[in-house]
Amino acid sequence: MTPVSEFSGVFEITAASRSTMQTFSVQGHLTAGERTVSLAFLNDYGDELGDRNILLDRLTVRQGNAVVYRYEMENLDHQPQCHHMEQNAFHLSSSGEGCVLAVPVVIPSDGTHQIEIAAWGTHAGDELPKLSVVVESDAENSAGAAAIRNKLVELHDKLLGVQVTPDSPDVEAAYRLFVDVWQRRYESRDAWFGCRRDGGDVLFFEGILDGVVVQHENEYGDRWYGIDWDRVNAFMGGIDLSDPSYTAQTWVVVLAAMMMDYRYLYLN
Ligand SMILES: [Ca+2]
Ligand SMILES: [Ca+2]
Numbered sequence: 289m290t291p292v293s294e295f296s297g298v299f300e301i302t303a304a305s306r307s308t309m310q311t312f313s314v315q316g317h318l319t320a321g322e323r324t325v326s327l328a329f330l331n332d333y334g335d336e337l338g339d340r341n342i343l344l345d346r347l348t349v350r351q352g353n354a355v356v357y358r359y360e361m362e363n364l365d366h367q368p369q370c371h372h373m374e375q376n377a378f379h380l381s382s383s384g385e386g387c388v389l390a391v392p393v394v395i396p397s398d399g400t401h402q403i404e405i406a407a408w409g410t411h412a413g414d415e416l417p418k419l420s421v422v423v424e425s426d427a428e429n430s431a432g433a434a435a436i437r438n439k440l441v442e443l444h445d446k447l448l449g450v451q452v453t454p455d456s457p458d459v460e461a462a463y464r465l466f467v468d469v470w471q472r473r474y475e476s477r478d479a480w481f482g483c484r485r486d487g488g489d490v491l492f493f494e495g496i497l498d499g500v501v502v503q504h505e506n507e508y509g510d511r512w513y514g515i516d517w518d519r520v521n522a523f524m525g526g527i528d529l530s531d532p533s534y535t536a537q538t539w540v541v542v543l544a545a546m547m548m549d550y551r552y553l554y555l556n
Contacts, residue, residue, distance in 0.1 A: 290533045291467045292424040293432035294318060298330070300416040301342060303408035306375055309345060313404040314421050316431070318395045323425050325391045325403055328532040330418040332383035338412030342419055343377040345406040349393055356396050364391060377407075388532055420532060427467050437463055443543075448551040462542060469541045473534040497523050 295316030303310040325347060333340040349357035361378035370387035372379050380387065395401060409417035427433055437454035440462045444452045452458050493500050493515075500516045531537055546552060 289432045289435045290422070290424070290535055291427035291433050291436060291463075291470055292324075292430050293533070294323075294423045294425050294430050296420065296422040299419045299421070301407055301409040301419060302416060304411055305408055306343070306345070306377070309406050309408045311404050311406050312419065312421065313402050314423060315400065315402045316423065317399065318401045318423065318425070319398045319429075320395050321425075323393050323395055323423060325393055325405075326420075326422040326424055326533070327380075327389040327391060327405070328420040328422075329380045329383045329387065330420055330530055330532065331415055332381070333413040333415070335412060339381070339410060340412040340415075340417050341410045342380045342417045343374065343408050343410075344380060344389075345377045345408075347391055347393065348404040348406070349395065350402040350404065351397070351399055356401070357394050359391060359393065361391070364389060383530070383532075422533065433463070436466060440466075440542075443546060447546050448549055449555060450551065462546065465545055466538055466542050470534055470538040473537055493520065493523075 295314055297312065297314040299312040301310060301312075327344065329342045331340065344361040346361055347359040348355055360376070362373045362376050364378055366378075366389060370380065370382040370384055372381070378389070380389070393403070403421065403423055405419070405421055407419060411417065424430070424432075434454070437459055440459045441452055441454055444450050444458055444462075450458065491501075497519065500519050501513055502516050503511055503513055505511045
């Protein structure tokens with residue numbers, strides 16, 4: 289859930305050719321105006337036997353039985369590092385953060401809408417290609433904004449011991465921080481952000497993975513500590529670290545800010 293998300297879905301694509309193309313749909317309430325459908329390929333993979341990719345043919349918006357908007361995906365203007373056009377489709381070949389596609393859609397009138405994506409994939413490895421579809425509006429009135437405010441109300445109760453409402457000043461301030469952090473992360477999506485485990489913080493895995501800090505000793509009796517990278521890499525390889533909408537990283541910052549609040553530090 290991001291500050292702008294309305295409704296969403298994640299789909300596994302079994303179709304492996306244009307002739308067996310599938311249609312995936314999400315449905316929810318939208319108000320009139322220009323909205324965005326954000327599409328992400330969650331699990332790129334490749335080996336000597338093949339390459340996992342997603343091919344997006346078209347996006348259709350329906351209101352009831354009427355088609356109110358249609359977009360051919362090959363017309364999408366996008367940075368070329370993670371795609372090319374093929375078979376009248378947008379060939380999404382990698383899962384990097386910069387590869388999340390923002391497709392503009394025009395919603396003519398308020399009401400329940402169905403967003404349909406016609407797609408197929410190329411298969412490799414032991415998972416099917418996964419497509420994330422998020423319909424987005426704005427950070428003021430979206431369903432995502434309301435859900436984040438409700439979660440902040442709950443956190444104020446749990447962490448700070450205060451009773452607040454979704455529109456009280458405390459929640460407003462925390463929500464503004466959430467939006468600022470999320471926006472900044474979103475705008476810097478192509479930049480590389482390292483993490484502490486690569487910087488040699490030997491206590492990074494404390495409480496997460498036991499015994500990964502190993503003591504070494506040379507023939508002169510000098511001792512030093514290192515990390516058992518085989519175990520660490522096996523552990524990290526089993527974790528899904530994808531955060532295509534940047535919400536996990538944003539919550540980390542917002543939670544850290546709340547835990548520096550005097551009411552968390554001194555009153556509980
Ligand atoms: Ca097409
Ligand atoms: Ca690929």
